[in-house]
Amino acid sequence: MKQTFRWFGETDSVQLAHIKQAGATGVVTALHHIKNGEVWGIEEIQKVKNTIEAAGLTWDFIESIPIHENIKLQKGDYLQRIENYKQSIKNVAACGVKNICYNFMPVLDWTRTQLFWTLPNGATALRFDKVEMAVFEMYLMERKGAENDYTAEVLAKAETYFKQMSSEEKKRLSDCILKGLPGTVDDLSMDEFKAMIAQYDGYSHQDLKNNLSFFLNEVIPVAEENGVVMAIHPDDPPMDILGLPRIIKSEADLDDLVGFVNSPSNGITFCTGSLGANPNNDLPKMIEKFGDRIHFLHLRNVRREADGSFFEDEHLGGSSDMYQVVKAVAKIEAKRGIELPMRPDHGHQIIDDLINNKAYCGYTALGRMKGLAELRGLELGIKRSL
Template identity: 50%
Template sequence: MGVDEMLQAGVEGVVSALHHLPTGDVWSAEEIARRQREIATRADGSASGLAWEVVESLPVTEDIKKQTGDWRAHIENYKLSLANLAAAGIETICYNFMPVLDWTRTDLAYRVGHGGTAMRFDLHDFAAFDIHILERPGAAESFPEGVAEIAGERFAKMSGERREQLAKNIVFGLPGTAEHFTLDDVRAHLAEYDGMPTETLRGHLVDFLAEVAPEAERLGLRMCCHPDDPPFSLLGLPRIMSTEEDYRAVMEAVDVPANGITLCSGSLGARPENDLPGIMERLGDRVHFLHLRNVTRDTEAVPCSFYEDEHLRGSTDMVALIAAVLREERKREQAGRANVSIPFRPDHGQDILDDLTRKVQPGYPAIGRLKGLAELRGVLAALSHPEHGL
């Protein structure tokens, strides 16, 4: 979506990143300024009035996650990037600490009831990939009882084209990055994490934050960690940001305000124990960024299959979550905090209408997200009404 389209959509601030830069490189003042100029300018050269307000994301290298190779140099580069962002007036920095792959889906165009499409994670299809395509040692035993058997039946019925597409979908990687993995790349990365306990990966995150969060605090920045997506272990890899308890442990380990949370209702919502309105109530003072989207779970088991639903449908009570957000913002206002308003994005959407004929980044259709944004704004307007709201 271009700057002119963002204005037409009613965007108030822009979430962006320097995806073209290799992970681990310093984000220079020049590159940051170039992106700011692009956002500040309409297609006709006039001022847009928009500003780059949230970075999503400033990526963390695999070396930092594993504490191998040049990880210490990468942390120093990260600090320099933070300093350059702060000098440019950008204060909110989203990142994640998921090893190897970021969000993972088995279908990027799953047909839903109204005829549009959405992204889906199907546990049995994923198991078919893990066991029969990737051929990861011990994969069959890592799934709940009965999953491997169904996965084998599914795989046997898949055409060669479907098997190839399934593999491509799963290793698609983070939207916008230049890092798209082959199966051999995935196998090599998995081998580097082989046997790493969850506690070790969490310790590496705490070590990273112990270095960068105090620097972010000094610079007046807010860092916010995105949850695992999906919020359960895949490919034998450890997951450390999947539950409220995970977040609480990391917030307490590096207890500075700059060490915060990206509350993604879609990612966390794929795990039934995650009470999103409750998490907002209990950890809201450290929530620096919101992804407001919804998923519908097939079952209440962990792990489970799910698909990206409409923003006001699905397994998360979005109205209750937004009400909790507004209560937190009122608390901040009463406390005199500078960051009263928590930036949010509608994040993923379903492909509807003209989206279905466009070649767009999976999960990021124009019309589907506009619909979600309109729905979220309607809830916000109702709950914030001076006479009839909360």
């Protein structure tokens, strides 16, 4: 696998020198300062590329060129936003960067209820807690109909938990869910969030899939013409939340995705954390099935719990068998004669990460370096044994 690290640009506390020292050879980044839906200009693309290459690294994947909300909704100026996206594809290709990760999640990117959940060893991890999510929807957001999306047991626990929460705890929960990531969505106020959610009233899974299909049928021919691959990231978590449809969360959804446009440019970012949070997903089987369409790997592991909660576990721990995952990857790499770009995703806060708490949540230096080292060793052992 081609070993990469995500980098959030010049403002990232994890510097390019740190990434190189960690053993990665490539960088995954984006033009985080460009407003969502606007054209990425060649000059700005080249500036970032030059910075990365001056550090002795390569820009292996763009993550992400975000999809404007109007495209997902097919409203307003969505046709112009699609034209902007096509031009951005042409511009990144002209600069020699030809791999694009994106997602089609409504309103939010990945969602967690805790950003600094303490593990038994003192490290911290990201966590999605189903009871806390119910508290947010039922009592903080006060979403109409939210009670229909949870079991009676979860609702009872949520009511009890909410009654004992302090104002600080309520604020922490809201801040976690409303927190944005650079280049995707800014931190939102509750009123802004409710307004964005309301735009999806009445939207079904099929409606959103139809809009994704329309988008891909517009942009994939441009990508293919310019030698670019598009790799969709699965929904995280892989379940409906906040009354919003999630449409890339299972093997069946990926079947639909690859069927929308029959092109190698219409591909997949295989995220073992997102897909692994769904207990029905057989990850090695899916890697084998979609091997020709997988262009990018996010390797992380989550520990699933019975009620649908999960937390980010060790990269080689958790509920997914990472040995079988990497073995399946090694086989498709050998079949295709390539090295797939991989990045260790969502590292724990450990050692100095806990002291110098300046990195974006889940993107600490040492936690991800530990994950990269473990995955590198696992891959070496597997390849030597094949």
